[in-house]
Amino acid sequence: MRVALMWEARAVQGRGAELLEWARARVLAREPLRREVLRAPQDRVLVLTWWEADALDAELPELPEPDAELITRPVHRWRFESVE
Numbered sequence: 001m002r003v004a005l006m007w008e009a010r011a012v013q014g015r016g017a018e019l020l021e022w023a024r025a026r027v028l029a030r031e032p033l034r035r036e037v038l039r040a041p042q043d044r045v046l047v048l049t050w051w052e053a054d055a056l057d058a059e060l061p062e063l064p065e066p067d068a069e070l071i072t073r074p075v076h077r078w079r080f081e082s083v084e
Contacts, residue, residue, distance in 0.1 A: 002033075002082035003056055007047040007063045009075045016043030019070055023047050028061035056081050 011019035016039065023045050024037050032049035039045055051060050056079055065075050 001053055001055070003051045003053045003058065003060065004080040004082065005049045005051070005060060005062060006078045006080065007049075007075060008077075009045050009066060010072045011043035011045065011070060012072055013043060015070055016045070019043065019045045019066060022066055022070065023063065026063050028063070030061055032061075050082075 007023075009019060009023070020037070020039055028049070032051050034048075034050040036048045037045065038048070047063055049060075051058075053060060062077065063075075065071075
């Protein structure tokens with residue numbers, strides 16, 4: 001099964017570029033099939049990774065929480081199963 005992990009954080013105002021670079025620099029324990037890093041208004045950063053896994057709740061490498069001084073709230077995380 002193909003699993004997509006979604007990681008989304010909102011930077012402290014004016015620190016969006018710093019959060020973006022932080023997310024881009026994170027090295028995972030292994031390489032995903034695909035990885036995309038996106039940004040949005042309000043200094044938000046989104047990282048999507050795709051993996052082959054046996055189950056939706058499989059143990060997969062995930063980005064950690066950034067330092068609390070860099071973000072306005074805890075990171076949001078979701079998992080999705082590909083249906084195609």
